[in-house]
Amino acid sequence: MNYWLIKSEGDCYGIDDLKKDKKTPWSGVRNFQARNFMKDGMKLGDKVLFYHSNGTKESPTGVYGLAKVASKPYPDDTAFDKRDDHYDPKSKKENPTWFLVDMAFVSKFKKPVTLSEIKFEPKLMGIMVAQVGSRLSIQPVSKEHFETILKMSS
DNA sequence: GCCAACGTTGGC
DNA sequence: GCCAACGTTGGC
Numbered sequence: 001m002n003y004w005l006i007k008s009e010g011d012c013y014g015i016d017d018l019k020k021d022k023k024t025p026w027s028g029v030r031n032f033q034a035r036n037f038m039k040d041g042m043k044l045g046d047k048v049l050f051y052h053s054n055g056t057k058e059s060p061t062g063v064y065g066l067a068k069v070a071s072k073p074y075p076d077d078t079a080f081d082k083r084d085d086h087y088d089p090k091s092k093k094e095n096p097t098w099f100l101v102d103m104a105f106v107s108k109f110k111k112p113v114t115l116s117e118i119k120f121e122p123k124l125m126g127i128m129v130a131q132v133g134s135r136l137s138i139q140p141v142s143k144e145h146f147e148t149i150l151k152m153s154s
Numbered sequence: 155g156c157c158a159a160c161g162t163t164g165g166c
Numbered sequence: 167g168c169c170a171a172c173g174t175t176g177g178c
Contacts (some may be wrong), residue, residue: 053175053176053177125169132158132177135174
């Protein structure tokens, strides 16, 4: 079992959207490191922290809930679609550049674990998402860090 | 809205 | 293969 953190702009596609959809293809990732985590690292059933970036005062940046990996990796079709925001002419159907997995809703936290709380918690020292300039949209999380954040959410 | 940090591109 | 320029992310 591996643990992950995925980022989404909360007002673009947030935990409530995932709750409504129950399951969604995590499309549009156009970063090689993030792709490799989905393609080679993620296994069915892996647990995932759902993080909202670009928060506001009303809904601050932080972890809002839990998801899980709900498929094996498969090609990201949005890369083939000229009209899609994430169209990538270099990705060919016969040899796709971009892969994704499905994410399924697990739970929404009663209260989010905000980025400032994450930075303040000594047990979370070194967690990637709290590091300056950490822009990676899919990050591995240690079991200890994962469980600490879960505890902080209740 | 600003801007620092980062990944990617492309000229050489 | 280097590195400057550019576009994007994301915290504030």
